[in-house]
Amino acid sequence: MSEEQLPQETPQPAPTPNPQPSYPPPHGGFPPPNAGHFGQGMQQSLPNATLVLVFGIISILTCCCFYGVISLILSIVALVVSKKDRALYAAYPQTYTASSYKNLNAGRVCAIIGLILSALLIISFVIAGFVLGWSVVTDQQAMKEFLESLQHN
Amino acid sequence: MMLYLSIVISTLNVKSLLDWLQAHLLACPIKSLSGLDCPGCGFQRSVIALLQGDLSRSVQLYPATIPLIGMGIFAFAHLKLDFKHGALVIKIFYIAISIIILTKYIYKIITYQLI
Numbered sequence: 001m002s003e004e005q006l007p008q009e010t011p012q013p014a015p016t017p018n019p020q021p022s023y024p025p026p027h028g029g030f031p032p033p034n035a036g037h038f039g040q041g042m043q044q045s046l047p048n049a050t051l052v053l054v055f056g057i058i059s060i061l062t063c064c065c066f067y068g069v070i071s072l073i074l075s076i077v078a079l080v081v082s083k084k085d086r087a088l089y090a091a092y093p094q095t096y097t098a099s100s101y102k103n104l105n106a107g108r109v110c111a112i113i114g115l116i117l118s119a120l121l122i123i124s125f126v127i128a129g130f131v132l133g134w135s136v137v138t139d140q141q142a143m144k145e146f147l148e149s150l151q152h153n
Numbered sequence: 154m155m156l157y158l159s160i161v162i163s164t165l166n167v168k169s170l171l172d173w174l175q176a177h178l179l180a181c182p183i184k185s186l187s188g189l190d191c192p193g194c195g196f197q198r199s200v201i202a203l204l205q206g207d208l209s210r211s212v213q214l215y216p217a218t219i220p221l222i223g224m225g226i227f228a229f230a231h232l233k234l235d236f237k238h239g240a241l242v243i244k245i246f247y248i249a250i251s252i253i254i255l256t257k258y259i260y261k262i263i264t265y266q267l268i
Contacts, residue, residue, distance in 0.1 A: 050232055053243070057228055060251060061221065064193030067182060099235055106240035110247045117251060121192060125183065140188035147266065 045100035046089060052082045053103050056110025060117065067125065068118035075118065078111035174201055189266055192258040217253045220246060 055078035062070040082104055089101050129137045136142045178198070183191040199215035202208075203222075211218055224246040231239035 053228065053232070053240075057225065057243070057247070060247065060254075063254075064181065064183070064191040065179075099240075102240035103232075106244045106247075109244050113247060113251050117192070117254075128187075138186050140186075143188045 043095060043097045046085045046096050046104055048081045048085050049100040049104040049107065052078045052085070052107035052111065054107075055081075056107040056114060059111055059114030063114060063117045064121060068121040071114050071118035072122070075111040075115035078107060079115070082108045082111070171201060171204060174204075190258070190261060192254055216257055217250050220250050220253065224250065 055074045059071045059075040059078065062068075062074065065071070085104050086108075089096050089104070125137070132146065136146055174197075181191055181194050183189065184194055195215040196218060199211045199218040202211040202214060203218060208219075224243065227239070227246070228243055230236070231243065236242070
């Protein structure tokens with residue numbers, strides 16, 4: 001009996017080595033456990049990934065400040081810089097971390113949305129200026145009268 | 154150090170800070186020109202309402218304020234701690250916020266300023 005139980009127990013420890021290697025990756029990332037605190041080791045983050053993400057996020061906060069011009073500038077800068085970094089990552093994918101590339105792409109998406117919002121604002125303002133005339137658009141009282149005339153029709 | 158901190162906190166009490174903020178709101182150039190709101194109008198009033206603890210008024214004035222602040226804090230934490238799906242979460246937050254801003258703006262313009 002005891003000899004039969006022993007072989008049954010021996011396969012049970014066998015699965016435990018499998019979970020053990022799978023635990024270190026969540027702690028230290030994908031490199032081997034002996035890579036130390038900063039598991040990336042050889043890899044480094046893309047030079048401008050953080051900048052692109054921050055500019056992309058700020059571009060929505062400032063989407064209406066100063067006619068949307070600040071947002072327009074920030075998002076265009078973020079897009080130009082991210083283009084360089086994407087080329088860098090495409091050339092040397094091994095040298096840079098995947099997480100910084102993800103940050104870069106997220107920042108790029110944010111910058112594109114910020115660019116669209118601010119461009120929409122500026123374009124609609126310019127179109128209103130040309131259609132209604134700048135004298136109406138730049139005068140609160142005239143604008144109010146125009147809107148009231150719309151209401152009565 | 155603690156003494157300095159207590160002095161600073163007692164002199165800079167929250168109410169005077171709020172009063173100062175309310176007196177120094179930045180005027181929107183588009184609104185002062187045309188009288189029509191821009192998509193960002195209401196944000197500063199909403200932040201002040203949030204600082205006063207009036208959540209419903211804050212949401213009423215500018216619904217995107219709380220998600221925006223949440224995204225800012227999350228993005229800061231993500232840049233420091235590097236979450237696994239942080240970039241994806243930021244993207245989703247961002248798209249949701251832009252949708253909120255646009256729908257609120259269109260609704261506000263149509264209901265309060267055009268008709």
